[in-house]
Amino acid sequence: MTDTSEHRSGFACFVGRPNAGKSTLTNAIVGDKVAITSSKPQTTRHTIRGIVHRDDAQLVLVDTPGVHKPRTLLGERLNALVQETWAEVDVIGFCVPADEPVGPGDRWIATQLATAKRTPKVAIVTKTDLVEHETVGKRLLEVAKLAESLGFEWAEIVPVSAVAGDQVQLLADLLVGLLPDGPPLYPEGELTDEPELIMVAELIREAALEGVHDELPHSIAVVVDEMVPREGRSADNPLLDVHASLYVERDSQKGIIIGHKGSRLRDVGMTSRKQIEALLGTKVHLDLRVKVAADWQRDPKQLRKLGF
Numbered sequence: 001m002t003d004t005s006e007h008r009s010g011f012a013c014f015v016g017r018p019n020a021g022k023s024t025l026t027n028a029i030v031g032d033k034v035a036i037t038s039s040k041p042q043t044t045r046h047t048i049r050g051i052v053h054r055d056d057a058q059l060v061l062v063d064t065p066g067v068h069k070p071r072t073l074l075g076e077r078l079n080a081l082v083q084e085t086w087a088e089v090d091v092i093g094f095c096v097p098a099d100e101p102v103g104p105g106d107r108w109i110a111t112q113l114a115t116a117k118r119t120p121k122v123a124i125v126t127k128t129d130l131v132e133h134e135t136v137g138k139r140l141l142e143v144a145k146l147a148e149s150l151g152f153e154w155a156e157i158v159p160v161s162a163v164a165g166d167q168v169q170l171l172a173d174l175l176v177g178l179l180p181d182g183p184p185l186y187p188e189g190e191l192t193d194e195p196e197l198i199m200v201a202e203l204i205r206e207a208a209l210e211g212v213h214d215e216l217p218h219s220i221a222v223v224v225d226e227m228v229p230r231e232g233r234s235a236d237n238p239l240l241d242v243h244a245s246l247y248v249e250r251d252s253q254k255g256i257i258i259g260h261k262g263s264r265l266r267d268v269g270m271t272s273r274k275q276i277e278a279l280l281g282t283k284v285h286l287d288l289r290v291k292v293a294a295d296w297q298r299d300p301k302q303l304r305k306l307g308f
C-alpha cells in the first residue's frame with residue numbers, strides 16, 4: 001500500500017501564448033492523447049485534464065486555453081477561465097517556444113501571471129529540438145529576465161522537447177516536487193475527467209481545422225448531439241452511432257468545410273472517426289452535419305448551448 005505521508009498530489013497547468021506547445025507537452029507527460037493538439041492556434045477551448053499516476057505522486061494536468069487579448073465575448077470567457085484555473089492550481093508552467101524570441105505576447109501573459117502570487121511558477125522553454133544549443137541558452141536568459149523585470153522569480157526554469165521526449169521526465173519530477181503532500185485525488189487508471197462527449201467533439205473540431213486557413217478556426221464549434229450503441233449488434237461486435245453538428249458562422253464557411261462534392265467533410269469524418277474509435281475502443285458510425293449559427297461567438301445564448 002502507498003504510504004500517503006510520502007505521497008504528493010495536486011494540480012498543474014501550462015500557460016503560454018497560442019502554439020507554445022502546451023497541449024503537446026501535456027500529452028508527453030501523461031503519455032496518452034488526451035489534450036487536443038493542432039497546428040492552428042487557439043484550439044484548446046476546454047479545460048482538459050490529464051492525470052499522471054505514480055507511486056509517489058499524482059499530478060493532475062489542466063490544459064488551459066491559449067491566453068490572448070479578448071476581442072469577442074468568447075475571448076473574454078476564455079480569459080476568465082484561465083484566471084480561475086490559476087487560482088485553483090498548485091503550480092503553473094509558463095511555456096515559451098525556443099524557436100521564437102520572448103515577445104510582447106509572452107510579456108502580457110507573464111504580467112497576468114505575476115498576479116497569481118501564491119502559486120509557484122515554472123518557466124518552460126519548449127520545442128528545444130527546433131533550435132541550436134545557444135538559442136536555448138539565450139531563451140532561458142530572456143525568460144529569467146522577464147520574471148525579474150516583473151518582480152517575481154521562477155521556481156524552476158527548464159528546457160524541454162515534448163516531441164523528442166527530452167527532459168520531459170525531469171519536468172514531471174520538478175512539477176511533482178512542487179505539489180503538496182496528499183493522497184491520490186483520482187482513481188488509478190483514469191487519464192482524464194473530461195466528459196467523453198467533449199473529447200469526441202474536440203477530435204472532430206481538430207480534424208475539421210486541419211488544412212483550413214485564416215479566420216476559419218475561430219468560427220468552428222462542434223456539438224455532439226447523441227452517442228448511442230447501435231441496437232441489434234452482438235456484444236463482441238458493437239457499433240456506436242455518433243451524431244455531431246459542426247457549427248460555422250456563415251454560409252460561405254459551410255462551403256469550405258463541406259468541400260467539392262462533400263469531399264472535405266468526408267475526410268474530416270474519416271479522420272475523426274478513426275480517432276474516436278481509438279479513444280473509445282469501439283467501432284463508430286459518425287454522422288456529421290454542418291450548420292450555420294450566425295455570429296455564435298458573440299451570442300451568449302449560443303455560447304451556452306455550445307458549452308461555454
Ligand SMILES: Nc1nc2c(ncn2[C@@H]2O[C@H](COP(=O)(O)OP(=O)(O)OP(=O)(O)O)[C@@H](O)[C@H]2O)c(=O)[nH]1
Nearest residue numbers: 019020021022023024038041042044066127162163
Ligand atoms: N518540433 C517540435 N514541435 C512541437 C513541440 N511541441 C509542440 N510542437 C508543435 O507546435 C505546434 C503547437 O503545439 P500545441 O501543443 O498545439 O500548442 P498549444 O500551446 O497547446 O497551442 P494552443 O492550443 O493554440 O494554445 C504543433 O504543431 C506541435 O506539433 C516540440 O517539442 N517540438
